[in-house]
Amino acid sequence: MKYIVNEFLRIIVKIALNIYYKKIYVEGKSNIPKGKAVLIVSNHQNALIDPLLLATHAGLKPYFLTRASVFGSPFVAKLLDFIQMFPIYRVRDGVKNMEKNQVTFDKSVNVLLKKGTMLIFGEGSHSTLRNLRSLKKGFSRIAFQALEKNDALDLVILPVAINYSNHNHSGTNVRISFGKVIDPKVYFPNHDALIKTTSASLAPLIVEIPEHSYHKDLQSLIDHKIDITSPQAVSGFLNQKTSIEQPSKKVKKPYLRNKLMKLFHLPIYWIWLWMSPKVKDIAFIATFKFVIGLVGLPVWYATVYFSLTAIGHQDWAITYLFLAILFLFTNKNGQA
Structure with missing residues (x-):
């Protein structure tokens, strides 16, 4: 039963993610191992969206470590355990x-x-900043503890990077990049060596914008229409930006389609406007928007259809839903 529910949820979430984002690029799928114990090590920029993307696009059905504070109530704790999440405690x-x-x-x-x-x-x-931060020791501890219990275990570390064109808005792009696997046995029991190797494997997969000029460089990348989900495109531009003139025209932000999408989904948009002041961490903005849409869209569509059909206007209902879905799928937001 648990397996069936998880598979069903995985399919629903994957469909919803492909609606929420304009394009999800997946690179390096040939690096995903089969028939092995796999420890995925990823960067973390977008709260719950990150694990959802990897759970639905890696094909490995992973268990997750998530911060312990969300396991506050017994009901939530059981629910998170049901969907393969384990609590991890921090000093705070x-x-x-x-x-x-x-x-x-x-x-x-x-x-x-x-x-x-x-x-x-x-x-x-x-952190929504586009760079790789220092890796902690947790993943190497788990890898080495597993090898201590079974030194013949066919265990690999799979480095994965997630890069966003816009962390906060739907209708944008995401790039998931799988790197080449690392054999932790080679570094056992040297934690520092394994952490250093994993970090070096992740670095070329992650967009890197220097912190000292972060906002200026980011705006320049956007103005020059550089794909900020591509580490190669970003590094290539930043390495030669001193010789690049400012663009003659500013990038125009999508407007009409975005407004029409909101208009046809007004109750859902109102729920987000009500919720948004409560979101204190900007890394959770996309998470709340996604969850509101995941639950709210089916309810809204069903309400429109059955309400209009009940008063004899099924044709209006079908027309409305067609336009709502059309504007939902053609929704587009710029890079940020």
């Missing part, structure tokens, strides 16, 4: 709680010992 959750991480590490190791897949965001926290 209290030093005493840090001891509970060993239980999570043990569960993670058991997943790997059964040749399953674990997903860890190696940086340890999320």
Whole structure:
């Protein structure tokens, strides 16, 4: 039963993600291993959207580590456990709680010992800044603990990068890049060496914009219509930007289609306007928008159809829904 529900949810979420985003590029799929224990190590820029993308586009059905604070109520804790999420405690959750991480590490190791897949965001926290931050020790601890229990385990580390053209808006692009696998046995038991190698494997897959001139460089990339989901395009531009003139025209932001999409989905848009002041962390903006749409769209479409049909205007209902879906699929937002 649990397997069937997870598969159903995976399909629904994948469809919804492909509606929410204009284009999801997946690169390096040939690097995804089969029949092995896999520890996915990824960057982390966009809260819940990151694990959802990897859960639906890696083909590996991973278990996840997620921050313990979201496991607050017993109901939520059971729900998250049902969809293969384990809590990870941070210092801000209290030093005493840090001891509970060993239980999570043990569960993670058991997943790997059964040749399953674990997903860890190696940086340890999320940030919408486009660069690779220092990797934490958590993933190497899990890898080495698994090898301590079974030194013959066919375990690999799969580096993955997610790059967004716009973290906060729908109708934008995402690029998922799978790197070449790393054999942790080669580095056992040297944590620093494994972390350094994994970081070096991730670096070329992630868009890197220097922090000291971040906002200026980002705006220049957008103005010159550089694909900011592409590490190669971004680094190529930034390396020669001193010799590039300013564009004669500013990039025009999409307007009409976006406004029409909101108009045809006005109740859902109102829910977001009501919720948005409560979102204190900008990395969660896309998460809230996605969840509101995932739940709200079917409800709104059903309400429109059955309400208009009940008063004898099924033709109006079909026309309205056709236009609503048309503007939803053609929705487009610029880079940011």
